[in-house]
Amino acid sequence: MSLDWWTESTGNARVPRETDEADVISGQAWTDFAEAVRRAGDEILRGDVPGSPLDRATGFRHLLILMHIAIDQQLDRSDPWYPSLGQISRTDLYKWGLDCPDAAYRGSAIKGDLTYRVWGNLGTVHYLSFQVNEGMRNHGNIRGDQLQTGPDGSFELWIGPDRHEGNWLRTPPTAGQLIIRQFFYDWDTEQAATLHIERVSGGDPPAGDDATFPNPARVARQLRGVGTFLNGMAKVWNDAEVEGQKTSRNAFQPATAKPETGGAEENINGWGHFDLGPDEALIVEVEPARAHYWSLHVGNFWWESLDYATRQTSLNGRQAVLDDDGLFRAVIAHADPGVPNWLDTMGHLVGPMLFRWVISDSSPEPVCTVVPFDDVRRHLPASTPVVTPAERAATIARRRAHVLRRFAC
Secondary structure, three states: OOOHHHHHHHHHHHOOOOOHHHHHHHOHHHHHHHHHHHHHHHHHOOOOOOOOHHHHHHHHHHHHHHHHHHHHHHHOOOEOOEOOOOOOOOOOOOOOOOOOOOEEEEEEEOOOOOOEEEEEEOOOOOEEEEEEEEOOEEEEEEEHHHOOEOOOOEEEEEEEOOOOOOEEEEOOOOOOEEEEEEEOOOOOOOOOOEEEEEEOOOOOOOOOOOOOOOOHHHHHHHHHHHHHHHHHHHHHHHHHHHHHHHHOEOEEOOOEEOHHHOOOOOEEEEEEEEEOOOOEEEEEEEOOOOEEEEEEEEEOOOOOEOOOOOOOOEEEOOOOOEOOOOOEEEEEEOOOOOOOOEEEOOOOOEEEEEEEEEEEOOOOOOEEEEEEHHHHHHHOOOOOOOOOHHHHHHHHHHHHHHHHHHOOO
C-alpha cells in the first residue's frame, strides 16, 4: 500500500514551487484543482468496485467527506509554531481509513526540532495514546497508563528531541504531527481526558511564516494539497478492498501492527473482508486474546466505519457477549438475527472488517463461516440468548447517547 502522496498532500502548503504564485494569479491553480476533483470521481466508477445504487451513492458521498477532511487540514489554524489540539475529530460523520468506532481522535501539527508541553487530566477513558508521525508513519507513542500522574489524574508530557525529566516522548527531526487517541470501552460511564498543548522552544517563528495568511503561493499549495489528498485517499483504500476481496474474502489476514500506516505500536490489526449474498450471514468465531482493549467492526467498500451510533456495527470487548465455552461469536448480517453479537452491514454486500487487539498477549486467528441467514441459530450454541426488538432498541438508544456525548463541542 503506497502512501507517498500523504506527506505531499498534508504538508505541501509549506513546500513552495516556482510557479505557485503565478498559478493562483492566472487561475491555473483552480483549474488544476477542479481537474483533480474530476479525476477522483473516476475511482468511484472503476470497473472493479461495486456499482449498486447504494455503493455509488456512498462512494460519491465519501469523496465529499475526503474533501472536507483535506480542506480542514489545509485551513486548520493549528500550525507547529502555534499548536492547538482543536476539537475532537467528528469520525461519527467524517470517516476514512476504517476509523475506530470506540475512538475520539485529536491532533496538532508539530515540528520535530521543537519542544512542546501537553498537559491536562487523563479522565477515565479506557485507553489513551500520544503518537508522533512523519506523514502516515508512526515514529513512537506513549500511553496514558505509562505516564507519571498526580493523585487526581493530572499529567504533564514533554514532546521534543531533547530528553526531559518526567514524561517525555522523543521526536525525530522529520516529525510533523501529534496524534492523540482515546478508546472508550464502557460507553455509559467513561470520561474523556482533558488536553492542552503549548510550544516551549524555538523562539519566534520565521518572518512571514503565518499559516493563516492567504498569500497567493500558499493558496496554490493548499489547493494542490487538497487535490493530492483526495486522489490518493480515494485510490489507496479502493485498492486495499479490491485486493482484500481477492485474497481474504470472508476471512481475516494475519493480524499485525501497522505503524507504517499510522497504527500505534501496541495496536495489532487483523483486516478481513466480507462478501455476502442478500440471504447470507457470516459467523466469526474467536477465542479473545487477553488484551487491554479489543474490538470488531465492519465498514463499507470505501473503508468508512458504518454508522455506530444508530446501528450496531461494532462491538468491543466490554460490549461483546461470550458464550459458555469462552468464545466470541459474531454474526455479520443484513438483518437482525436476534442475537447479542450481531453486526449490521446496513445493506452493504461487501466490505472490510477489522479486529483490533491493543496491549495484547496474542493475535488470535478467527474462524469465518458463511451460512444461510435462516440457519444462523443452528450454527450457534443452544445457550445463545435471544435479543428482542425492544432490547435492541434500548441498546441503540444507549449507543446514540454516548456518541452524542463523545463528540459534543
